[in-house]
Amino acid sequence: MRPAGRSETDSLYFDYPHFPFVRPPELEGETVRHRVAIVGAGPVGVTAALELARHGIESVVLDDKATVNDGSRAICISRHSFEILQQLGVDAPFEEKGLGWTQGRTYFRDREIYRFRMPHSDQERYYPMYNLQQQYIEQFLIDKAHASGLVEIRWQSALTDIHQDEEGVTLQVSTPEGEYRLQCDYLLAADGGRSRIRESLGLSLHGQAYEGRYVIADVRLKSDFPTERRAFFHSQALPDATILVHKQPDDIWRIDYQLGPDEDPEQAVEEASIREKVSLIIREVMHESDDWELEWWSLYKAYTLALNDYRHDRVLFIGDSAHLVPIFGVRGLNNGLADAANAGWKLAWVLKGLAPDRLLDSYSPERRGATLDVFANAGKSTRFMTPPTRGYRLMRNAALALAFHNDYASGFANPRQVTPYTYAESPLTLADDPAFEAGPVPGAPLINRRLGDDDFLLDHLGEGFSLLLFSEDGRVEPTLLRGVEALQARGVDITLLRVSRSPGDEETLVDVDGSLFAGYGAEPGSAYLARPDRHVAARWKRLDPADLEATLNAALKTALGGD
Amino acid sequence: MTAPTLPFDDLEKVYEHLAITLDALPEADESHFLAQLALALAHRVPDIDQVMAAIEEARQGATLD
Numbered sequence: 001m002r003p004a005g006r007s008e009t010d011s012l013y014f015d016y017p018h019f020p021f022v023r024p025p026e027l028e029g030e031t032v033r034h035r036v037a038i039v040g041a042g043p044v045g046v047t048a049a050l051e052l053a054r055h056g057i058e059s060v061v062l063d064d065k066a067t068v069n070d071g072s073r074a075i076c077i078s079r080h081s082f083e084i085l086q087q088l089g090v091d092a093p094f095e096e097k098g099l100g101w102t103q104g105r106t107y108f109r110d111r112e113i114y115r116f117r118m119p120h121s122d123q124e125r126y127y128p129m130y131n132l133q134q135q136y137i138e139q140f141l142i143d144k145a146h147a148s149g150l151v152e153i154r155w156q157s158a159l160t161d162i163h164q165d166e167e168g169v170t171l172q173v174s175t176p177e178g179e180y181r182l183q184c185d186y187l188l189a190a191d192g193g194r195s196r197i198r199e200s201l202g203l204s205l206h207g208q209a210y211e212g213r214y215v216i217a218d219v220r221l222k223s224d225f226p227t228e229r230r231a232f233f234h235s236q237a238l239p240d241a242t243i244l245v246h247k248q249p250d251d252i253w254r255i256d257y258q259l260g261p262d263e264d265p266e267q268a269v270e271e272a273s274i275r276e277k278v279s280l281i282i283r284e285v286m287h288e289s290d291d292w293e294l295e296w297w298s299l300y301k302a303y304t305l306a307l308n309d310y311r312h313d314r315v316l317f318i319g320d321s322a323h324l325v326p327i328f329g330v331r332g333l334n335n336g337l338a339d340a341a342n343a344g345w346k347l348a349w350v351l352k353g354l355a356p357d358r359l360l361d362s363y364s365p366e367r368r369g370a371t372l373d374v375f376a377n378a379g380k381s382t383r384f385m386t387p388p389t390r391g392y393r394l395m396r397n398a399a400l401a402l403a404f405h406n407d408y409a410s411g412f413a414n415p416r417q418v419t420p421y422t423y424a425e426s427p428l429t430l431a432d433d434p435a436f437e438a439g440p441v442p443g444a445p446l447i448n449r450r451l452g453d454d455d456f457l458l459d460h461l462g463e464g465f466s467l468l469l470f471s472e473d474g475r476v477e478p479t480l481l482r483g484v485e486a487l488q489a490r491g492v493d494i495t496l497l498r499v500s501r502s503p504g505d506e507e508t509l510v511d512v513d514g515s516l517f518a519g520y521g522a523e524p525g526s527a528y529l530a531r532p533d534r535h536v537a538a539r540w541k542r543l544d545p546a547d548l549e550a551t552l553n554a555a556l557k558t559a560l561g562g563d
Numbered sequence: 564m565t566a567p568t569l570p571f572d573d574l575e576k577v578y579e580h581l582a583i584t585l586d587a588l589p590e591a592d593e594s595h596f597l598a599q600l601a602l603a604l605a606h607r608v609p610d611i612d613q614v615m616a617a618i619e620e621a622r623q624g625a626t627l628d
Binding site: 390398 | 568571574578579581582583584585586587590593620621623624625
């Protein structure tokens with residue numbers, strides 16, 4: 001919502017693009033068969049299109065709008081998501097525009113009681129978190145999609161019905177110039193929390209709603225306060241409301257505040273109510289005295305809802321269409337992007353004939369597992385942010401008061417920000433080699449390590465699978481090299497990354513300070529096999545060159561859906 | 564030597580269980596219940612200095628304004 005007199009796209013800082021409707025060949029009576037259709041050109045849908053394009057697969061994206069999202073909405077992008085964006089070759093504008101941050105503060109009764117720091121070191125290319133308005137996120141992804149040549153985005157095209165059978169999926173599409181049928185092999189449903197596809201297939205989300213509503217409001221305000229997450233509990237100005245404050249680019253500040261149980265949500269989102277509360281928070285809680293302007297606001301309620309299965313034959317649900325999670329911990333967008341990367345590479349592998357269709361069966365357990373992991377913590381953090389009862393409020397305030405002087409209670413004030421999920425239980429993940437004492441376990445994403453001034457391990461990953469081979473000087477046993485070449489000759493997209501302790505040839509990645517070997521718990525002869533989405537499929541403390549081909553073949557077979 | 568303490572995961576369980584227990588009591592009995600709980604817990608701590616330190620921690624938190 002925006003102040004009176006301003007339209008949904010009349011922003012103080014963002015020029016909304018207008019995407020024209022372009023007549024598709026189907027409207028001219030041509031029969032076109034698309035391999036992949038994606039419904040929803042939000043961040044999740046377009047990320048999936050870019051992941052498919054990265055593997056050479058074309059897709060068509062439908063969206064009923066003529067522009068990007070109306071408000072800033074999801075504003076926190078995690079490091080893991082940035083590593084996805086890097087693989088898509090679109091990280092540069094995000095890094096340039098986004099505001100990186102590493103820490104946050106918790107206040108109780110207007111006193112800072114706790115400061116949390118997210119894991120960060122000079123071994124990382126990216127900050128643990130970046131703030132960036134969703135319009136920019138969408139704009140940067142759409143720009144990349146337009147430039148890719150493999151993604152066709154059809155604006156002002158609304159899905160009205162869907163039918164699938166063994167042959168494929170047929171969509172009924174409504175446009176300003178008439179209706180048409182679109183046919184595709186697979187469909188990615190990225191059409192958000194109110195998914196029309198979900199409804200058309202007769203599916204519904206299961207889970208629960210939590211007490212308490214929040215207003216999320218953006219204001220333009222000049223302030224020198226650094227980019228951090230601030231949480232205010234029991235402030236003098238608004239004792240019953242939890243308040244969250246985030247800085248965004250363009251001098252935009254996000255203020256989230258909780259509505260009391262007696263407040264009428266309809267009245268709370270009226271402009272006069274928003275202005276009154278926001279003004280109070282800016283002056284009395286943030287202690288800012290400069291003028292401010294109201295930009296945009298929305299109402300939010302916490303849910304933990306998910307589909308029972310994210311795959312329905314030829315339809316994969318990605319992002320909010322599959323799951324709704326509470327905002328605390330910034331898991332909505334970040335998990336959606338991980339869905340897109342997971343579904344994207346698997347679909348590409350199946351369509352290229354490199355994996356059986358059942359590889360797609362692993363999408364649901366892996367990504368639904370990530371959702372259920374969020375749910376397990378969501379109840380706790382939501383009850384902390386928004387105590388549903390007197391008992392929870394009393395305990396929450398007691399924990400915060402103790403946390404001021406006592407470290408043992410500070411864990412309660414930690415916002416438990418999103419961390420990447422480990423696919424340990426996945427059918428694609430091999431059992432761990434017990435000889436390892438450190439490093440990412442099978443199912444976990446690869447960790448980054450610095451190799452030079454502007455040079456990091458993850459910069460060197462291939463498009464497909466990557467085999468990290470640790471050695472003394474970068475030399476690889478000829479039998480091992482032949483084994484990898486034999487795989488490549490069979491069409492397996494696998495990139496060999498040779499990590500060495502001492503400098504070898506030009507292509508060797510030299511571990512200058514030992515932190516790469518240490519981070520991976522590796523010794524010369526160790527190997528990690530990583531999937532296209534950077535998650536470890538298998539690792540060996542000592543990979544026997546003589547068994548390499550058989551060992552790798554078996555691991556790849558498992559990682560691609562098994563026999 | 565530091566005395567062993569309750570792991571944080573367990574402390575979280577205590578937090579949840581106390582919240583639910585408090586909700587099941589009339590509000591007027593809240594402080595009566597909490598004072599009994601303090602004595603019952605203190606009885607289980609064999610070191611009086613630890614108990615006195617805990618009382619001081621809670622006093623400081625209560626006067627945080």
